[in-house]
Ligand SMILES: CCCCCCCCCCCCCCCCCC(=O)SCCNC(=O)CCNC(=O)[C@H](O)C(C)(C)COP(=O)(O)OP(=O)(O)OC[C@H]1O[C@@H](n2cnc3c(N)ncnc32)[C@H](O)[C@@H]1OP(=O)(O)O
């Protein structure tokens with residue numbers, strides 16, 4: 001089980017909680033890791049990276065200046081890469097990308113915020129794998145994997161992030177020299193945001209409008225060297241720097257970049273899909289037109305896993321703390337209860353545990369779907385890409401949005417101490433809230449899914465086949481409804497009816513608006529609030545259905561008590577969201593007011609049933625203390641000792657009297673200022 005930074009005796013409250021737990025914690029850890037073999041592999045990497053204590057900071061990161069923080073993060077990124085190099089070189093292709101989940105998780109011990117290398121491994125490398133020809137990969141991959149060069153992904157510009165087709169950077173082909181000329185014609189065309197761009201990287205992938213023979217062919221990807229490999233000076237024609245202080249990500253040197261007629265060889269265009277021949281002839285991709293967006297789809301898939309992991313961290317902290325913390329006296333002459341015994345506290349926390357499981361399993365399922373679609377695409381079949389795009393878009397949007405709210409809920413559940421940086425929660429929050437925006441903003445991605453859903457609805461109406469995740473539309477358009485019975489399966493059915501009902505209302509609104517004379521675009525725009533709601537409802541149905549099915553499949557051979565507690569969490573998730581959507585249920589299913597009251601009773605019963613296993617459930621995430629960075633969430637539960645030890649590290653506590661006393665306070669108090 002987790003090892004402590006400083007060995008302290010385990011708090012008796014947690015000892016008792018662990019004794020109460022009635023299931024095999026390790027068995028659940030194996031489920032969450034995807035099998036015992038994966039748990040052993042993860043632990044091995046964690047042990048290689050962490051046992052020697054290389055992650056430790058001489059001065060806590062939060063007390064460093066912005067420049068020192070960055071420098072410390074670079075130092076530790078290099079150290080981390082050196083330590084895990086073997087694990088890294090074993091990695092040879094996208095199918096082994098799950099290794100990166102383990103590395104990513106372990107890296108959290110080194111960085112309270114984020115590594116400036118995140119984009120090198122998180123986007124530069126995958127884009128080379130996904131967008132380069134075999135020959136290009138043979139040239140770039142060894143240098144990238146061996147960290148001989150460091151790169152990032154520069155797509156967003158000062159003027160455009162969402163609307164990729166609106167990007168202004170140009171790449172104009174010059175057949176005379178067989179080069180592309182990169183140029184930033186306006187201030188709004190400056191690349192903006194790329195992680196690591198400010199100071200760290202010497203290469204980047206640049207997304208630019210491709211011009212050849214006087215024709216614009218839309219956005220394409222190019223590998224661009226921006227700094228000298230020896231001196232690290234920006235190359236002539238390159239303007240590059242850091243964008244400044246942010247809400248989080250302050251160790252990631254997000255940067256800006258502009259080009260002044262900057263030349264790169266023709267071979268630096270990523271040519272797996274479209275190509276430009278030596279004479280400037282443009283060769284179109286022979287399959288799907290949006291293949292250059294491939295890295296974004298991959299990273300959206302990864303982000304579902306990423307936020308599930310961060311939620312596991314937050315609820316481990318908040319649940320352990322809630323078992324240790326005692327407050328108030330509801331019954332006279334009795335001890336103050338552990339705050340975990342309050343039903344409202346259980347309501348705040350248990351949904352976090354269930355959501356971390358739901359998203360972990362949904363992400364594993366999405367990962368399999370992604371790989372299946374990629375292998376179809378290798379054979380030239382892109383038929384399943386629209387469904388993958390729709391799924392990855394809504395799952396990324398909903399998971400990042402849910403987790404952002406739930407992490408804040410974890411902070412609320414820790415009272416004042418949750419507001420301390422040393423609780424770990426503020427850093428987790430500031431990291432996760434950015435995931436709702438980057439790699440496609442929440443609203444934008446749900447509207448992409450809505451496009452797919454509206455089309456699927458029209459197909460269902462026309463009697464043409466639909467893809468697996470929207471089969472429920474066929475029953476809906478045929479008028480078939482399932483009476484409400486309150487069972488878990490029944491709740492999922494009703495979520496599908498809510499989704500179908502919402503999509504149907506959107507289609508009706510769009511049609512009505514068009515028949516009153518509006519264009520399709522205007523009718524669509526006026527319906528977008530409903531469309532976002534429909535995509536969200538669809539995604540909730542997908543997550544719920546996947547969660548229930550995957551848990552049943554994975555726990556088929558588990559011990560009885562593991563099965564029971566896993567099932568309780570699934571039911572909790574379903575009841576929580578059903579109660580959250582009673583308006584929709586009353587509108588689109590046959591639920592009655594009395595059924596809603598029963599649902600509430602059942603939900604409260606589930607909280608009581610889960611309560612004795614709460615600490616065991618978060619222990620099962622098996623997060624080492626080094627990864628949690630939390631005075632409130634350590635395995636030993638020595639909350640007060642750790643809070644006090646952290647307070648003593650404050651620079652203000654290193655001297656009994658601060659110089660401001662003599663400079664300002666004393667003169668003010670003596671009326672001399
Ligand atoms: C030491 C540490 C260890 C570390 C270990 C590593 C661990 C990894 C961790 C990962 C962390 C990564 C950190 C990332 C940081 C942030 C990076 C960024 O934000 S980067 C910047 C991210 N930026 C963003 O995400 C920008 C968001 N914006 C966009 O993606 C697009 O502009 C758009 C999709 C909104 C519209 O595009 P537009 O071209 O205007 O398209 P239309 O709307 O006109 O639709 C036309 C048709 O195309 C279809 N289609 C569309 N997309 C796709 C697709 N992907 N596919 C398939 N199809 C697609 C669509 O359905 C439609 O079909 P139909 O209906 O006609 O049949």
Ligand SMILES: Cc1cc2nc3c(=O)[nH]c(=O)nc-3n(C[C@H](O)[C@H](O)[C@H](O)COP(=O)(O)OP(=O)(O)OC[C@H]3O[C@@H](n4cnc5c(N)ncnc54)[C@H](O)[C@@H]3O)c2cc1C
Pocket residue numbers: 119152153154155156159160161162163192193194195249254434437438439440441442443444
């Ligand atoms: C921490 C962080 C790291 C990042 N890292 C990178 C990186 O490494 N590389 C990179 O290229 N980019 C990066 N980005 C940029 C990121 O991808 C964009 O910020 C993101 O895609 C959103 O685009 P935007 O900022 O242009 O927002 P905008 O599109 O301007 O969105 C602003 C608001 O307008 C709304 N809106 C916009 N268009 C529509 C529409 N059609 N319909 C309805 N509403 C609309 C949005 O929903 C949102 O509420 C990063 C961003 C952050 C915060």
